Amino acid sequence: MTAPAPRVVALSGGVGGAKLALGLANCVAPDDLTIIANTGDDFDHLGLTICPDIDTLTYTLAGISNPETGWGRAGETWQFMESLAALGGETWFQLGDRDLATHIERSRRLADGESLTAITEEFRQRLGISPRILPMSDTAVRTIVETPDGPLPFQHYFVREQCTPVVTGFRFAGAADSCPAPGIADALADERLGAIVICPSNPFISIDPIFAVPGLRNMLAASQAPVVAVSPIVGGKALKGPTAKMMTELGLDSDAVAVARHYGDLLDGFVLDGSDADSENAVRALGVDVLVTDTVMQTLADKERLAREVLAFAATLQG
């Protein structure tokens, strides 16, 4: 008789995180992966509640994401946006015709009093996804980007302003009054839990909002499972998105060591890309174990290989 395989909890933002989440989903038994999704970049737009990271995870895991962008849906059409423009509506945030069904049905259910957790679970089942996807909280937490010209709601910074404003800090509005979504505490206290994986997402805007939910970071620290983060910085650059630019603006080195330092004593292990192998000793000096491997995920095989390596690395660590 062999012991049951360990379970895995992953923390993820959108595109980069979803790649590793897909790899993990294909490496563990159904039901053995729980993904805690950032909801700090959720926002209300055109009367709809939009949850970009949950949607990117959902579409990616359901195999219906747009393979070119990493976000949005495959085979998407834009008739709605075109017609909205003709009526003088706001078009800076692209909403595809298929994607719109998610936002409208979610918004309708929220207005009917259903929780984001329940809605996300219903969509997961409808789309035939194995891993559980849990929003970090059922309470609205909204990332605010501080700039020299004043605060910007996250999507205004990220999409409308295309990350051009200089970042001086972040706030997570509503976080103080939020609590972890149901299911998170149980997943982290599970005695079969073998690894907590922080996906290669932006630490400031994808992972810090999760930590801002009171109690959640302490639950991660208290878990018997080791916490392993995969660096979103590869060769001193973010593969996608504004991570490196933000780090520079925040007065940090834009390197993998600074990411490991940012996560601090939560970490038991850190996964560095081969191009950052010279950072290995600096990370080890933080008291964190290190795996150096190829972290760039282009193909499905890349995602699965990195997921297997991360889980094997975690199995060597103490929580």
Next chain:
Amino acid sequence: MTAPAPRVVALSGGVGGAKLALGLANCVAPDDLTIIANTGDDFDHLGLTICPDIDTLTYTLAGISNPETGWGRAGETWQFMESLAALGGETWFQLGDRDLATHIERSRRLADGESLTAITEEFRQRLGISPRILPMSDTAVRTIVETPDGPLPFQHYFVREQCTPVVTGFRFAGAADSCPAPGIADALADERLGAIVICPSNPFISIDPIFAVPGLRNMLAASQAPVVAVSPIVGGKALKGPTAKMMTELGLDSDAVAVARHYGDLLDGFVLDGSDADSENAVRALGVDVLVTDTVMQTLADKERLAREVLAFAATLQG
């Protein structure tokens, strides 16, 4: 120096009424046609406020309606509906991808405090439509269909139940607290007004809701312009929709005379189809002048010819 051409006010529901409204629009100078649209079949669905008759009028007059159905948009696609079905959403009311832009932008503006009149006007200008389209009221009035099994909201009766329940009566919820939309009183008091045309719409569900707005029917009666109705019944049948079925269920003859009798002393003139010429004397006996002509509108030329004949007929009448 010739006198300026007379202005026209039309009362209209959806498909049938919109055909004549388009004919009228092509027969009068820009700015000389005002259409008062039924909003009794408006409803809230999936968190959106949907105004089917305003939209059918708008799309028809903008030349972007679906020529086969008479409602909805040309070149429509259904990616949203297909994706909504996959998520377990309600799909009994068809919402096309292009059409959805209208509902989302309207709902957003209503939530921002704009009036239905202002939104309808903005859409009209954006889509380059000449006639003014005025909702009958900015206050929500909702047609309720009474049946032996209890009341049904209009779209549940009309679309979900496909008009199969027996009708015992109608209520216009909210009507008592409503008032005519801004612009209606002025349009009806205009000294250049030459005709008020009741389009060939269903009297019970498209025109009666307009009359249910306190004050509106009296404004029509007080206007110096003659009121002319075009029969929606042709050869004892409704060309489209449940008009004849409803009349039978309500214990009325399902003929054109019963429609004229329903409008009563508001009418100065009534337009009968040639196939109902044998009703002419019965209508005249009500004290209403009669024009017998071909009222079936298949082509644009049909619509324009009928509109010209109706206006010429009105010019012979006293208000």
